[in-house]
């Protein structure tokens with residue numbers, strides 16, 4: 397039973413209840429409060445800390461590698477590809493305008509794409525394609541040559557790589573600190589954030605909504621914004637988002653140092669970066685798509701051994717290290733590879749399905765859904 401004090405403060409009726417305190421939920425609260433400081437907003441998350449993708453990712457602050465964007469052109473067309481690049485680029489600018497680089501451990505270390513012999517065969521005209529892509533993205537990045545071939549790809553010490561494309565506008569940040577700084581910011585703005593409280597269902601009662609939670613507490617709100625990403629399908633029949641698990645490993649510090657930067661390979665299915673003198677490597681989902689289409693937070697021998705093989709054969713050939721950490725996070729994938737930002741029914745909205753792009757994309761998605769809600 398709740399006390400009157402609890403009912404009138406932590407669990408008081410709100411104007412907007414946000415489910416999910418990942419990047420999208422937090423940025424949404426931020427933009428809603430910025431637009432209207434008097435809005436009463438509560439965020440609930442079923443985890444003790446945000447437990448989907450935002451605190452479990454690789455922290456790449458990136459807006460698209462060459463083969464990823466060329467694939468997007470094939471699947472969604474040039475205009476949609478550029479729209480996504482623009483949203484990611486704008487999202488990154490929002491992060492840098494909102495937080496000091498040192499607070500979120502951001503380093504503009506450069507993004508690099510490792511081109512394998514197979515990809516080189518697939519794109520024999522890669523040089524021309526890069527020239528085309530540079531022209532296409534230059535109105536967004538305001539740079540003539542966003543992507544360039546590296547003159548001395550061997551300098552990184554990678555093996556089994558044909559060539560490397562660099563993008564100096566990309567970098568890496570600390571996702572834990574970005575989440576924490578966002579939490580502090582929205583709390584300073586007056587948002588109530590409740591952890592370990594999951595939404596189970598909602599009901600329209602008169603002109604408001606009642607939110608049933610997994611602790612038996614019922615919350616009242618005028619509007620519900622669903623930001624539970626991969627877990628959103630449970631809440632609304634019309635939501636078509638599939639879970640995709642991403643697994644990661646981290647090495648011990650490596651004597652002699654490691655290549656610095658945020659690296660992609662194999663159309664983005666493998667990604668690694670340095671964390672000081674350690675390598676954080678994730679991906680290999682393409683080796684077991686069906687098995688990894690799950691919301692279960694676990695690591696598997698199959699994917700972890702693929703990651704270790706990649707580490708030995710490509711990233712750190714002949715080097716000594718141990719694996720100190722392994723974890724996984726869950727992405728939410730939409731059918732169109734685009735975030736789903738819409739009104740689901742009266743007083744209920746969602747902003748979900750950011751796939752593997754949410755670090756950069758979340759601020760832009762959140763601003764869009766906040767606009768949708770405030771212009772309702």
Ligand SMILES: Cc1cc2nc3c(=O)[nH]c(=O)nc-3n(C[C@H](O)[C@H](O)[C@H](O)COP(=O)(O)OP(=O)(O)OC[C@H]3O[C@@H](n4cnc5c(N)ncnc54)[C@H](O)[C@@H]3O)c2cc1C
Pocket residue numbers: 415416417418419420421440441442443445446447448449450451452453454455456457458593594595596623624625626627641642643644678724725726727747748749750751752753754755756757758
């Ligand atoms: C391994 C991995 C690596 C990645 N690397 C990168 C990268 O380098 N760069 C990049 O841009 N993107 C990356 N991503 C993707 C990025 O992390 C996501 O797109 C982004 O974090 C999505 O944010 P979100 O707020 O939509 O979802 P989430 O962070 O998943 O947040 C959803 C929240 O909802 C909560 N929740 C679930 N069910 C309920 C419920 N019933 N009630 C209340 N709360 C609930 C969860 O606990 C969670 O905190 C990666 C993802 C993974 C998994």
